Amino acid sequence: xxxxxxxxxxxxxxxxxxxxHSLEPSRTRGPRPSLTVDRVVEAAITIADEQGLDAVTxxxxxxxxxxxPMSVYTYVPxxxxxxxxxxxDAVYLRADRPAWGGLRWRERVKAVADQNRxxxxxxxxxxxxxxxxxxxxxxxxxxxxxxxSAFDGLGLxxxxxxxxxxxxxxxxxxxxxxxxxxAALPEATAMTDAAWWEAQAExxxxxxxxxxxxxxxxxxxxxxxxxxxxxxxxxxxxxGMDRVLDGLDRxxxxxxxx
Amino acid sequence: xxxxxxxxxxxxxxxxxxxxHSLEPSRTRGPRPSLTVDRVVEAAITIADEQGLDAVTxxxxxxxxxxxPMSVYTYVPxxxxxxxxxxxDAVYLRADRPAWGGLRWRERVKAVADQNRxxxxxxxxxxxxxxxxxxxxxxxxxxxxxxxSAFDGLGLxxxxxxxxxxxxxxxxxxxxxxxxxxAALPEATAMTDAAWWEAQAExxxxxxxxxxxxxxxxxxxxxxxxxxxxxxxxxxxxxGMDRVLDGLDRxxxxxxxx
DNA sequence: TACGTACACTGTACAATGTACGTAGTTGAT
DNA sequence: ATCAACTACGTACATTGTACAGTGTACGTA
Numbered sequence: 103x104x105x106x107x108x109x110x111x112x113x114x115x116x117x118x119x120x121x122x123h124s125l126e127p128s129r130t131r132g133p134r135p136s137l138t139v140d141r142v143v144e145a146a147i148t149i150a151d152e153q154g155l156d157a158v159t160x161x162x163x164x165x166x167x168x169x170x171p172m173s174v175y176t177y178v179p180x181x182x183x184x185x186x187x188x189x190x191d192a193v194y195l196r197a198d199r200p201a202w203g204g205l206r207w208r209e210r211v212k213a214v215a216d217q218n219r220x221x222x223x224x225x226x227x228x229x230x231x232x233x234x235x236x237x238x239x240x241x242x243x244x245x246x247x248x249x250x251s252a253f254d255g256l257g258l259x260x261x262x263x264x265x266x267x268x269x270x271x272x273x274x275x276x277x278x279x280x281x282x283x284x285a286a287l288p289e290a291t292a293m294t295d296a297a298w299w300e301a302q303a304e305x306x307x308x309x310x311x312x313x314x315x316x317x318x319x320x321x322x323x324x325x326x327x328x329x330x331x332x333x334x335x336x337x338x339x340x341x342g343m344d345r346v347l348d349g350l351d352r353x354x355x356x357x358x359x360x
Numbered sequence: 361x362x363x364x365x366x367x368x369x370x371x372x373x374x375x376x377x378x379x380x381h382s383l384e385p386s387r388t389r390g391p392r393p394s395l396t397v398d399r400v401v402e403a404a405i406t407i408a409d410e411q412g413l414d415a416v417t418x419x420x421x422x423x424x425x426x427x428x429p430m431s432v433y434t435y436v437p438x439x440x441x442x443x444x445x446x447x448x449d450a451v452y453l454r455a456d457r458p459a460w461g462g463l464r465w466r467e468r469v470k471a472v473a474d475q476n477r478x479x480x481x482x483x484x485x486x487x488x489x490x491x492x493x494x495x496x497x498x499x500x501x502x503x504x505x506x507x508x509s510a511f512d513g514l515g516l517x518x519x520x521x522x523x524x525x526x527x528x529x530x531x532x533x534x535x536x537x538x539x540x541x542x543a544a545l546p547e548a549t550a551m552t553d554a555a556w557w558e559a560q561a562e563x564x565x566x567x568x569x570x571x572x573x574x575x576x577x578x579x580x581x582x583x584x585x586x587x588x589x590x591x592x593x594x595x596x597x598x599x600g601m602d603r604v605l606d607g608l609d610r611x612x613x614x615x616x617x618x
Numbered sequence: 619t620a621c622g623t624a625c626a627c628t629g630t631a632c633a634a635t636g637t638a639c640g641t642a643g644t645t646g647a648t
Numbered sequence: 649a650t651c652a653a654c655t656a657c658g659t660a661c662a663t664t665g666t667a668c669a670g671t672g673t674a675c676g677t678a
Contacts, residue, residue, distance in 0.1 A: 133654065247576040268538075272535060283491070283492040317504075317508040324519075345611065
């Protein structure tokens with residue numbers, strides 16, 4: 103990766119773009135635009151979904167929309183950095199967010215987690231999205247509002263609600279990351295989990311004394327040999343989800359309002 | 361990033377390198393090596409700690425050890441990918457792992473989390489380390505063995521112990537990621553948290569109706585305006601750690617042996 | 619002593635990346 | 649008819665990982 107960051111960053115312009123505000127100058131003069139921000143962003147999302155974030159290059163996006171590489175900058179002046187922020191907000195915006203109906207809080211929080219998990223499964227590149235200084239577009243804010251509402255009526259303080267949501271989303275993100283890596287590795291390395299483990303075990307057996315690492319040997323071997331990485335991520339999600347809800351339960355119990 | 365992955369990957373060779381096994385051919389013929397694997401790896405770690413993982417290039421590492429770029433491949437035949445695996449194992453190996461003494465399980469698990477947190481703080485680039493198919497060197501295995509032992513005597517099954525550890529480490533990783541991003545952003549963007557938030561708020565105020573997003577506006581504004589990202593990550597760690605331990609507590613309660 | 623083999627070391631070259639810069643063409647308002 | 653504002657794009661550059669081919673060195677063998 104060349105140190106090609108600049109591209110005239112401008113938070114205010116990015117924010118206007120996110121909300122598709124034509125706060126931009128006039129609007130009449132000059133040739134009519136042959137593309138839209140949305141077309142560029144959608145093309146980039148498609149590429150990222152199908153081939154991974156690394157395949158999203160200015161050139162590949164340009165080709166997908168039938169324009170020259172530099173034309174992308176006409177619609178996304180902030181370059182690749184800004185494009186990715188637009189992609190993030192766009193997939194958040196189009197996600198489904200059913201009303202809570204009569205769900206109890208545990209079910210609501212689990213639903214938030216499940217939805218995020220599904221989002222990561224559909225768009226693994228989202229895992230790279232930073233949570234600090236997120237692109238505050240309609241998608242991000244709608245998502246935030248919805249997820250905060252899952253903690254309504256529990257008697258938690260604003261600070262605790264925010265912390266609880268961060269906690270839940272952090273868990274989902276970490277798990278999704280493992281799942282995505284596990285899913286991508288066999289193809290990326292042209293080696294199945296079983297083949298990889300066999301190669302490791304063969305060398306490890308000659309190099310490491312099981313008695314020095316009894317727990318690691320026993321538990322690691324079971325985990326490594328028995329199942330593929332994908333199954334493990336699945337089990338980790340179910341296990342972790344229960345822990346997350348139980349952990350929040352202790353907090354909620356103390357505040358009677360639930 | 362060019363698609364420059366290959367570099368003759370070979371899991372068995374990497375594993376031998378990790379354990380510094382001279383299963384490599386003879387040893388006598390030819391000029392004596394002027395470097396060692398360790399010197400190369402240490403140089404790379406220093407660069408990553410000081411300037412980030414992006415600053416670790418084959419060229420920068422070569423310069424740090426006083427060799428030509430291509431000479432790095434003499435010591436790390438697998439190229440950059442293998443170098444990073446060696447870096448990961450090396451920092452894990454030199455971490456401090458005090459005996460448990462009389463600590464109770466909650467204190468032990470918290471210690472594991474704190475140690476990992478400290479490791480991420482010292483080596484933020486570790487956050488990028490994949491948990492799937494980790495480099496099974498002495499560092500990784502020693503760390504795994506030690507951390508598993510924190511769950512000794514709780515009456516949990518092997519599967520549950522592994523899942524519990526994964527859960528704890530996932531939480532720490534997600535939090536460390538937020539913390540690292542929050543810490544890096546002000547310098548990387550040449551903009552303080554306060555300045556960023558002010559710029560966002562100024563535009564958002566014109567573009568979004570607070571009544572449409574009451575929770576997001578109230579809670580987000582409080583979170584965004586009041587404190588910097590670094591403080592938030594700190595609070596999130598304390599909050600999350602309590603939830604994690606409480607969540608595990610429910611599991612442990614059911615198995616009387618603790 | 620001479621030689622060959624196995625190694626260490628390095629310079630060159632290439633493809634891919636993001637994007638700065640400059641140019642050319644197009645349109646509606648004046 | 650003119651021009652400002654705009655779209656569009658070709659070229660060029662620095663930076664990356666690493667393949668490849670070559671040069672030199674030191675030890676074991678003859």
